[in-house]
Amino acid sequence: MTDIFHTTPEIIHLAEQCAKEDKIDAQFYTQYEVKQGLRDVSGTGVMAGLTTISMIQSQHYENGVLVPCEGVLHYRGINIKQLVQGFLQDHRLGYEEVSYLLLFGELPSSSELSAFKKILAEKQTLPTNFVRDIIMKAPSKDIMNTLARCVLTLASYDTHADDISLPNVLNQSLMLISVFPMLAVYAYHAYNHYGNDDSLYIHHPQPNLSTAENILHMLRSTKTYSEMEAKVLDMALVLHMEHGGGNNSTFTTHVVTSSGTDTYSAIAAALGSLKGPKHGGANGKVTEMIKHLKESITDLTDERQIREYLIKLLRKETFDKKGLIYGMGHAVYSISDPRADIFKAFVEDLAKDKGREQEFQLYSLVEKIAPEVIAEERKIYKGVSANVDFYSGFVYSMLDLPEELYTPMFAIARIVGWSAHRMEELINGNKIIRPAYESVSAEKEYVRLEKRGKDRTI
Structure with missing residues (x-):
């Protein structure tokens, strides 16, 4: 049987042809004033949109001159250091509270926070046999790919998958926020069982536990964890939750959302971006x-x-x-x-x-x-x-998290930011995001097959 994943010498030769033909002279980027990576020569990002969700500052003006400053990050206008200090002083874990802030723009009251936690807890469930039929089959060491596959498969169970009205998108977003920890941890257990021949156990999340606590509860065979462990993991989730509209995965969310596609496709695309070693990896x-x-x-x-x-x-x-x-x-x-x-x-x-x-x-x-x-x-x-x-x-x-879950932990946090930005794009965006690309290829004449000479590639 032919191995469809095997790279043959012929494929390598064709790849070399691609590398030769697709290489663009670096001088063209300067000539056409192209901002590679959507950044100018000073490293400043090219303005691509507006957001109310978060603010990042690394420079400020002094006497009319732009100079570097200590980094500042705001979530919905609140300094991240002040936000963290707030829930720590009250001896609370912050993931759910900060999620509410990012999604809805304001800090929740005590009753609003309780109601929000109840909604998330009610959505901590997967379709019947989803774990057996989707997660346990074709397990992979690459949990990010498994996450993307699970997200796209969930669309098959959603009778309103393509409905991009705000209430439906919010409902889909809250569901994904709730099940991401389950998908990631269960995917790891499946890989660890079938790939490493280790014991298999599936622990259900508990409605009375926070997201950080449930991750440790589901991950460990003993279901046990210390208060400090939950506190530090919760802090990691809060700090990774959101970082402006221009980071690669969030910008991906905006771009894909602007096409009018469904929530599952947009989030799967964001996962693909976050997986990259230049970003979440x-x-x-x-x-x-x-x-x-x-x-x-x-x-x-x-x-x-x-x-x-x-x-x-x-x-x-x-x-x-x-x-x-x-x-x-x-x-x-x-x-x-x-x-x-x-x-x-x-x-x-x-x-x-x-x-x-x-x-x-x-x-x-x-x-x-x-x-x-x-x-x-x-x-x-x-x-x-x-x-x-x-x-x-x-x-x-x-925290004894396996390395396979490092980037998925980032995704469990960032799904909140992605969801907030997706809704922001749907509310404000009325055009598909389509930047310009300048063609720098030379014009060529068509040559008939019999006159093209000897093979250059295969």
């Missing part, structure tokens, strides 16, 4: 990098050895040879990422609780040294600091 790369670092140096407290390793990373001489220090730098922030600032204190507390202070100190040293090394080795237009994903992988490892 970065946290797993950080833990892989730190593991390789520990194997490559003899003294984890020696700043000189750490510096030398980081220089080799940037020079593409070690690890994956991509020339990147994962978890360092951000498309917007320069001096600091407010999410990383908030998260670091919780990471340190959890590290002490788990007896992993030495590893936390290593992360701290890398965070300190990396910006210096990058400044020395690279010509950069703005400062570099640790982003939230620098620590999130470490947190997930301390």
Whole structure:
């Protein structure tokens, strides 16, 4: 039988032809003033839309000059640091409260929050035999792909899948927010059972538990977790929940939504974007990098050895040879990422609780040294600091989350932001998003088959 997934020499040869014909001279981007990545040469994003959902700030004006500042993030106008401090002072977990804020624009009253939690709990269920027929069949180590497959399959069970009226889209969004933790955790258990020959168990979510608590409850064979573990995971979800309309997966949501398509298709597209290692897949790369670092140096407290390793990373001489220090730098922030600032204190507390202070100190040293090394080795237009994903992988490892679930945890959080932005696009957008592309190909004459000469490819 032919292996349809096997890349033959003929395919490789054709790919080389693609690479040759599709390569665009870099000078054309300057000539036509094309903003690659929709960013100008200073790194500022090209304005593509308006939003009321969140605000990111990394620069401000001083005496008429735009200068870098400490990173600021607002959810619906509220500073993320103030928002986090608010529910922490009241000894509450924040995922559900912040979800309400992002979706509906205002903080909920006590009764509104209770009613919202009840709605989410009621929607924590999957169609009959969905787990057996969809999740358990064709399990994959790639949980993000499984999530996308499950989301698209759920459309088959929804008799109003194509209805894009606001009430229906909100209902679909609340359902997806509720079932994402189930889909991700169950998909992992299926893979772990069939792929790793481990025990299989499916724990139902409990209506009295928060989203973070239910994730730990469903994931662990014992169903047990500590108050600190739930608190730190909840914080991770809150900090990953939303980050402006311009991040790749949220912009994908806007673009796909603008075509008039259904909720399931839009969210599946966003999942495909988030999966990328330049976006949501970065946290797993950080833990892989730190593991390789520990194997490559003899003294984890020696700043000189750490510096030398980081220089080799940037020079593409070690690890994956991509020339990147994962978890360092951000498309917007320069001096600091407010999410990383908030998260670091919780990471340190959890590290002490788990007896992993030495590893936390290593992360701290890398965070300190990396910006210096990058400044020395690279010509950069703005400062570099640790982003939230620098620590999130470490947190997930301390929570005993398998690496296969690192990026899906991001998706469980970001589905709230995607849902808010989808509704915002439906409410305000009346045009399909279609930017311009300039053709730089030369004109050619059609040549009849018998006059084309010898084969160049296959």
